[in-house]
Amino acid sequence: MTPGTETGPASFARSLLRTKPVDRIVAEGGQGEGGELKRTMSLLQLTLFSVGATLGTGIFVVLGEAVPLAGPAVVLAFVLAAVTALFSALSYAELAGTIPVSGSSYSYSYATLGELVAWVCGWCLLLEYAVSVSAVAVGWGAYLSAFFDDAAGFTIPAALSGPPGEGGVVNVPAVVVVVFATLLLLRGTSESATANTIMVFLKVGVLLFFCAVAFTAFDSGNLSSFAPMGWAGISAAGSKVFFSYIGFDAASTAGEEAKNPRRDLPLAIVLSLAIVTAVYVLVGLAAVGAMHWERFELSGTEASLAQVLDEATGRTWPSMILSLGAVIAIASVVLTVMYGQTRILFAMSRDGLVPPVFQRVSPRRRVPVANTIIVAVFIGTLAAVIPLGRLVDATSIGTLFAFALVNVGVIVLRRTRPDLPRGFRAPLYPVTPLAGVAFCLYLMVGLGGVTWTVFALWCLVGLAAYFLYGRRHSRLATEPSGKGAA
Secondary structure, X not given: OOOOOXXXXXXXXXXXXXXXXXXHHHHOOOEEEOEEOOOOEOHHHHHHHHHHHHOOXXXXXXXXXXXXXXXXXXXXXXXXXXXXXXXXXXXXXXXXXXXXXXXXXXXXXXXXXXXXXHXXXXXXHHHHHHHHHHHHHHXXXXXXXXXXXXXXXXXOOHHHHOOOOOOOOOOHHHHHHHHHHHHHHHHOHHHHHHHHHHHHHHHHHHHHHHHHHHHHHOOHHHHOOOOOOHHHHHHHHHHHHHHHHOOHHHHHHHOOOEOOHHHHHHHHHHHHHHHHHHHHHHHHHHHHHHOOHHHHHHOOOOOHHHHHHHHHHOOOHHHHHHHHHHHHHHHHHHHHHHHHHHHHHHHHHHOOOOOHHHHEOOOOOOOOXXXXXXXXXXXHHHHHHOOHHHHHHHHHHHHHHHHHHHHHHHHHHHHHOOOOOOOOOOOOOOHHHHHHHHHHHHHHHOOOHHHHHHHHHHHHHHHHHHHHHHHHHOHHHHOOOOOOOO
16 A cells, blocks of 8 residues: 555545654755755844844834833843744744754644644744744835935825725835745845845844934833733733744845854754844833823824834934835845745645645855745735734734744654754753743733634634645655654
């Protein structure tokens, strides 16, 4: 009987739980159809890649949605989300140093929890990466419009700057930034990493400029009612601002293009999270100190930091500088997260779970060209027609689920393969991964019923795709018995 044709409940269950050996996952690193990915990324580039993927819309845009939920205690909401991210970051760091490949949590799940769980994880990563890029692109358009308004008194027509249902027809700026990132990615990984490094330094500089200006208008009275909605408001805001931490795992998607992945990937993940958390807390405190928290809801949310500077100074030039910096800097998030999405699809395609077009590598450019173009079309379409708020919540729940699986994967791999070389070990094991699971589930509960419904429907569609295509084409199912399944 040929592999993959066994019948009966027992063999069916085994096919869903088959794992891919770690040694084989690592050995296949970089290999694609028609060529191989090129190892060019240093520790600095990996760290800034994660910072670039993380530091963006969350603080420039989502802050305005979170402040009305928590008041000045939004600072604690950022800390709550950071703690949640930290536990998962430590688990990511361990698995990235053990399984340094492009698949991120998808590959980690395939090695530890089985093919079906890996597929669901990869499907959720479509929410984390593709949908989050769409949300970031929407926020980019808001700052572009704010810059034009301050610099030239010109506002992009609502029909061309917003999605249907929010006064618009199509969000053209969001599509433009996706096209820009796509062109950079097609030039090559090294060129993309260099462009991202420049944009990250600019982004951090702009946020420090914001803090310097906002603290000149700091009023302690704005913090007097620190937590007007109590812990429930902080928790709800924490679930919202967790979106701000999505992307710290971007370094793990570069495992097949890093020069020294076992050493550099864990360091890049932890360093990037520390940098981002410090910036978020500082900016959040400066914002609520300079403008009363109730004003955030009244002034709109998609360019909230620019509004803070307008009110703090009474002049337009500070917000113009911030908006221009945001326009350039948020583009780095689109660039790096799109990169991560293409590399995860690359790994899934190599395993046979998605069509082979996603693993085709250009021999000249050493990048997956068709993969990148397909992802760009999908992301650009979402960004053009779907409102920001819905994108943010859908992204958060998919990401929290994937993070929970990574924490579970650390526990499983410690028990099943204690002999594997690990470039990093999560401290206080097993407390760290168990706490990571608990915090992820806690923030998931804080998301609304509509978000849960969308997530359930997304998973059902993903399961249908797996049983109709992935399971039948899986390389573990189609190759000789015993070669790949564990």
